[in-house]
Amino acid sequence: MNLLPWPAQIGSGSDISCAKLYPGRGGRQASRAGGDRAPGTGYPERVTRGSCVLFLALWGCGSQAPECPPCASASVSAASVSASAKSAAPASGPSTADATQAAELTFRKEGERVVTLTLSDLTKAIPAETVKQLDPYYNKEKSYRAVPLAAVIELAFKGEKDLPQKEYVLRAKDGYTVPLRGSKVFEKGAFIAFQDVEVPGWEPIGQQRANPAPFYLVWAGKDQTDLETHPRPYQLAAIEIARFEDVFPRTVPKGLAADSPAQKGFALFREQCIHCHAINREGGRVGPELNVPQSVVEYRPVDQIKAYIKDPLTFRYSTMPAHPSFTDADLDAIVAYFTAMKDRKQDDAKTSGK
Ligand code: HEC
Numbered sequence: 001m002n003l004l005p006w007p008a009q010i011g012s013g014s015d016i017s018c019a020k021l022y023p024g025r026g027g028r029q030a031s032r033a034g035g036d037r038a039p040g041t042g043y044p045e046r047v048t049r050g051s052c053v054l055f056l057a058l059w060g061c062g063s064q065a066p067e068c069p070p071c072a073s074a075s076v077s078a079a080s081v082s083a084s085a086k087s088a089a090p091a092s093g094p095s096t097a098d099a100t101q102a103a104e105l106t107f108r109k110e111g112e113r114v115v116t117l118t119l120s121d122l123t124k125a126i127p128a129e130t131v132k133q134l135d136p137y138y139n140k141e142k143s144y145r146a147v148p149l150a151a152v153i154e155l156a157f158k159g160e161k162d163l164p165q166k167e168y169v170l171r172a173k174d175g176y177t178v179p180l181r182g183s184k185v186f187e188k189g190a191f192i193a194f195q196d197v198e199v200p201g202w203e204p205i206g207q208q209r210a211n212p213a214p215f216y217l218v219w220a221g222k223d224q225t226d227l228e229t230h231p232r233p234y235q236l237a238a239i240e241i242a243r244f245e246d247v248f249p250r251t252v253p254k255g256l257a258a259d260s261p262a263q264k265g266f267a268l269f270r271e272q273c274i275h276c277h278a279i280n281r282e283g284g285r286v287g288p289e290l291n292v293p294q295s296v297v298e299y300r301p302v303d304q305i306k307a308y309i310k311d312p313l314t315f316r317y318s319t320m321p322a323h324p325s326f327t328d329a330d331l332d333a334i335v336a337y338f339t340a341m342k343d344r345k346q347d348d349a350k351t352s353g354k
Pocket of ligand 1: 275276277287290305308309316321
């Protein structure tokens with residue numbers, strides 16, 4: 001499998017700022033749209049490889065940069081942040097163990113904090129297992145100590161009904177954000193790993209040698225190694241119940257028929273693009289904002305946009321993944337979405353404290 005490296009995963013201590021982290025999650029496996037995409041499902045069941053997605057306003061960040069999402073947020077202890085900073089070499093020894101013990105996961109529902117659980121809260125309530133699987137980030141078999149994701153969700157949101165029917169957002173401490181449907185969250189094989197069995201203090205991940213601590217979403221099944229369908233956010237800090245439309249309301253092309261090309265383009269965009277690109281200031285920051293102040297359809301010819309999305313490297317070298325399996329209809333739909341959003345610009349400062 002041809003994994004693109006993740007460029008510069010920068011974390012350099014507890015003063016991490018999102019500005020530094022933005023480039024951190026750019027590269028990824030080229031999308032394979034069409035092939036495994038369930039038509040019309042809309043909600044992204046696959047990676048939303050955001051970088052610092054703009055959740056600051058929606059969720060409250062408590063971090064440094066005003067445009068910064070809840071990276072290095074209160075939910076991540078300084079200890080675990082500095083543990084990650086040591087990622088250049090697999091650290092071992094008591095300090096790493098302490099940092100691991102101090103690891104916390106925060107759970108929110110529609111913006112409100114529900115509970116924060118430490119690793120020992122989790123492992124006291126849920127028997128840990130050893131999960132051995134082919135890890136696509138390391139490109140080899142890895143073993144982790146881990147707890148099943150479904151059990152973690154049930155513990156954190158106990159009393160909440162219909163958990164498998166909800167929509168979730170998983171956030172890494174740098175703001176990298178993965179929306180997941182409940183059906184995916186409750187899929188057998190999903191685990192929250194908290195310890196690398198072979199390498200004390202975790203084997204660094206990817207070219208940037210990021211440390212996956214404190215928590216890393218992994219999948220145990222043989223058919224769960226595709227990062228598109230089974231994303232693996234590492235440095236996981238928070239798990240939230242949140243509807244896509246509530247998290248990214250300004251990306252929704254309101255007032256259009258459900259079967260319009262723009263709606264189809266929106267479905268593609270939110271599955272495959274939003275984690276890197278913002279529309280109306282909502283979305284990822286790895287790639288450029290595509291709607292404000294000018295929509296990409298206002299400054300680039302449509303044919304060029306379509307050719308670029310399909311094969312960006314023929315234009316310039318960057319971390320924008322190719323989308324070789326997009327059909328002409330898919331590309332037309334995405335352009336229809338951009339065009340619809342051009343007439344729905346929102347560029348005022350986001351209101352905070354939702
Ligand atoms: C992994 C992150 C990532 C994903 C996923 C991604 N892009 Fe990009 N995209 C980028 C980056 C980075 C650039 C800027 C590249 C450059 O400057 O050369 C870019 C550039 C673009 C541009 C050119 C903008 C301009 O003004 O030049 C368009 C259009 C675009 N992307 C559309 C899309 C669409 C549509 C999707 C989803 C099908 C998508 N991108 C998915 C990272 C991404």
